[in-house]
Amino acid sequence: MDIVDSGPGRFVPSPLVKAAADLKGGLAAWRIWTVLALNDVRQRYRHSRIGQFWNTISMAVTILGVGVVFGYLLEQPFLDYLPFLGIGLIVWTFIASSMNELTSAFIESGAYLRSYPGPRSTIIFRVLLRNLMTSAHNVILIPPLLLFSSIPFGAAMLLVVPGLVLCLVTLLWIGLLLAPVSARFRDVPLIVQSALQLLFFMTPVLFRPAHVQDRLPLVTHYNPLASLMEIVRAPLLGDVPAAHHYIMVLSVVAVGLCLALYAYGRVGARIAYWV
Amino acid sequence: MTVESAPITLPAAGPFVELTDVGVDYPVFSARGRSLKGTIVRSVGGRIGVGADHVVMVTALDQVSLSLKPGDRVAIFGHNGSGKSTLLKVIAGIFEPVRGTVRIRGQVSTLLELTMGMDFEATGYENIWTRSVFLGATFAEAKARVAEIEAFSELGDYLNFPMRTYSSGMVARLAFAISTVMRPDILVIDELMSAADAAFAAKSKDRVLGLVEHSRIFVFATHDLAGAKDVCSSGIVLDRGRVRFNGPIDEAIVSYLASLEEADPAEKAEA
Numbered sequence: 001m002d003i004v005d006s007g008p009g010r011f012v013p014s015p016l017v018k019a020a021a022d023l024k025g026g027l028a029a030w031r032i033w034t035v036l037a038l039n040d041v042r043q044r045y046r047h048s049r050i051g052q053f054w055n056t057i058s059m060a061v062t063i064l065g066v067g068v069v070f071g072y073l074l075e076q077p078f079l080d081y082l083p084f085l086g087i088g089l090i091v092w093t094f095i096a097s098s099m100n101e102l103t104s105a106f107i108e109s110g111a112y113l114r115s116y117p118g119p120r121s122t123i124i125f126r127v128l129l130r131n132l133m134t135s136a137h138n139v140i141l142i143p144p145l146l147l148f149s150s151i152p153f154g155a156a157m158l159l160v161v162p163g164l165v166l167c168l169v170t171l172l173w174i175g176l177l178l179a180p181v182s183a184r185f186r187d188v189p190l191i192v193q194s195a196l197q198l199l200f201f202m203t204p205v206l207f208r209p210a211h212v213q214d215r216l217p218l219v220t221h222y223n224p225l226a227s228l229m230e231i232v233r234a235p236l237l238g239d240v241p242a243a244h245h246y247i248m249v250l251s252v253v254a255v256g257l258c259l260a261l262y263a264y265g266r267v268g269a270r271i272a273y274w275v
Numbered sequence: 276m277t278v279e280s281a282p283i284t285l286p287a288a289g290p291f292v293e294l295t296d297v298g299v300d301y302p303v304f305s306a307r308g309r310s311l312k313g314t315i316v317r318s319v320g321g322r323i324g325v326g327a328d329h330v331v332m333v334t335a336l337d338q339v340s341l342s343l344k345p346g347d348r349v350a351i352f353g354h355n356g357s358g359k360s361t362l363l364k365v366i367a368g369i370f371e372p373v374r375g376t377v378r379i380r381g382q383v384s385t386l387l388e389l390t391m392g393m394d395f396e397a398t399g400y401e402n403i404w405t406r407s408v409f410l411g412a413t414f415a416e417a418k419a420r421v422a423e424i425e426a427f428s429e430l431g432d433y434l435n436f437p438m439r440t441y442s443s444g445m446v447a448r449l450a451f452a453i454s455t456v457m458r459p460d461i462l463v464i465d466e467l468m469s470a471a472d473a474a475f476a477a478k479s480k481d482r483v484l485g486l487v488e489h490s491r492i493f494v495f496a497t498h499d500l501a502g503a504k505d506v507c508s509s510g511i512v513l514d515r516g517r518v519r520f521n522g523p524i525d526e527a528i529v530s531y532l533a534s535l536e537e538a539d540p541a542e543k544a545e546a
Contacts, residue, residue, distance in 0.1 A: 005378050006371040039394055046396050115387040116368045116409075117463075148340045185301050271302060 006268070015265025018175070022264070026121030031096035040130045056137045063089055063141070070206050083145040083237060090142065091232045093134035095167065095225070096196045101127050102175035103192045106183040110275035120177075120271055124175040128168065142236060149240050159235035166249050167232055175254065177260035180267045183274040199225055212223045224252045282402060289382025290460035290492055292343040294367050298374030299361050299516075308328075335361040336372070337516045343492045345504045350503035350524065351496040352531040353513035360465055361495040362513065363387060366494055367463045381460030381492070384410050386450065393450070399434030399441075403453055410457045420456050428452040429475075438477070448475055459505040464495040480506055485539075500528050 003273040026033075045051030063086040105127045106120070113120060146153070181262060182188040202211075202219055209220040209230075220226050225244035234241040276398045277464025304542045335358045343349060343366070364370040365377060367385045392409040393402045403424050407417035423433060438446065455462070483493060483506050497503050503524065505511065511522040512534060520530035 005376065031408050031412075031414060035405050036392075039397070039405060043394060043396060111388060112366070112392070114371075114383050115369065116392075116413075117369050117383040117385055200471065268371055270371060271363070272371075 015262050018268055020260040022119040025119035025162030026125055029118055029122045033122050034131055036126040037129035037133060040239060041133050052137045056141065059138050060141055061154050074207060074211060076210045080148045083151060086145045086193045087142060087233050087236045088229065091229055094131060098128065098131040098171045099174055099196060100193055102171060103178045103182050103189045105175060105179040106271055106275050112274050113275045124179060128171055152237050156238050156240050157235050159240060160232060163231035163235055166253060167228060169253050170228060173256040173260040176264040179193045180264060180271050183271055203229060224248055276421050292461060292492060293378040294339055294341050296375035297336055297339045297365060297372040297377060299370060300334050300373050301334055303331040305327060306522045335516055337518040339518055341521060346517040347491060348493045348505040348507040350510045351513060352510060352527065357513040359513055363463050363465055363496055364492065382411055383461045384454060386454045386464040393438060395439040396437055398437055399430055399449055403440055406453045410454060412457065423456050424452045451479055461492045466497045493499030
């Protein structure tokens with residue numbers, strides 16, 4: 001039973017301490033966000049027969065369709081290109097939909113924030129887990145893609161674990177930063193949505209980094225999203241990601257997390273007034 | 276600060292709530308107040324007519340100080356808009372005050388929005404589970420409490436039905452049953468008992484008294500004077516965001532009635 005202090009008067013801790021306490025409390029409330037995330041997924045597909053797997057079917061069809069056209073445009077051997085594109089689309093969809101939903105996390109959960117006395121990061125974890133669950137349904141497409149293209153399963157594939165962890169931490173800080181900002185400024189989710197649409201075409205998802213490497217380093221080399229994609233996608237394709245991708249993601253995470261924690265701690269319980 | 280107030284002594288153990296000179300202002304955003312463009316433009320020079328997108332602040336609470344200790348059963352009275360709900364949210368730790376300090380120790384449970392954490396497409400049983408966990412139960416605890424909630428809510432087979440088929444009284448019964456089975460340290464309720472029927476209201480009262488016996492803090496906002504007198508030991512009367520009276524329940528009711536009479540002529544003058 002910790003004492004919770006709040007208000008601008010005495011005893012009040014710094015933003016970083018407050019943010020850290022909120023995150024700690026949010027993690028401890030794992031049962032709540034697990035139940036909420038499960039309910040979200042269930043609710044979305046309650047009256048549908050195969051439910052969530054419509055997403056997987058739609059993803060499979062997209063991979064095939066885009067694979068045929070872009071494989072032809074980029075003059076790629078189909079069997080070689082398909083797993084790259086497929087895994088890339090699955091990873092991108094997870095990152096982009098998580099970012100979009102994290103941005104509006106507090107707006108859509110206004111009813112909770114106005115009457116739930118617990119840590120607000122519970123809502124962030126709920127949205128993260130919900131997206132992880134949704135994307136997990138697409139993971140069943142990965143083995144067939146690999147088998148189809150006879151990519152051997154190897155030890156490098158284990159690197160997907162640190163890749164995914166870094167990906168989740170990235171999404172966490174983006175959520176901590178943008179969810180409160182969006183609650184206050186309702187234009188932000190729309191801006192994020194448009195930005196992600198643009199970034200989809202500017203990040204190597206449809207095309208390989210090799211296609212533009214020398215001419216567009218901004219897209220492949222200095223693009224944090226490209227690095228984020230690479231450290232999750234490359235291991236799944238049996239490759240070891242280049243070290244600079246890890247350095248890029250780690251440094252962005254370090255800066256982003258500090259910034260996000262500070263901002264999140266600063267606005268604190270003001271969020272309840274905004275939603 | 277020129278005047279340093281005396282150090283506040285806190286109870287060594289048990290839940291408590293301590294509000295010191297708390298003030299809360301609500302920002303009321305217009306569509307423009309929420310827009311990023313509006314803020315950027317305004318900070319750059321505010322060319323869009325001055326005052327057109329000002330954020331209006333409403334003072335909901337002002338200079339509120341109170342302290343609650345285990346065993347306290349407090350009723351909060353006041354007109355509509357006197358700050359009752361805001362005060363409950365501050366006591367629950369949901370709202371951070373703009374001025375002053377709040378210190379809270381103990382697990383807080385709220386019954387502010389009746390349907391919080393409930394899914395109307397899901398069955399009563401599913402909602403018992405969800406909401407119990409939401410109120411801080413472990414999965415095992417949630418499971419263990421189903422029988423008690425079943426019995427207390429008296430909803431029988433309806434618990435197998437989706438909640439959208441429930442009447443508002445049934446929803447109130449279920450929500451109240453789940454929220455009070457949790458035995459939180461601090462229970463904060465915003466007048467809800469009116470939603471249930473009279474028989475259930477009597478039962479609810481027993482339940483609340485039971486909670487108090489476990490030496491917990493119970494705070495609730497109400498217009499029901501008789502009900503408050505039965506359940507609560509003390510009362511706080513709010514008037515336009517300020518504490519008008521804080522003391523024994525009988526005197527609180529007298530003060531509240533007096534405030535209603537005082538307000539009457541003013542309201543007539545406004546009309």
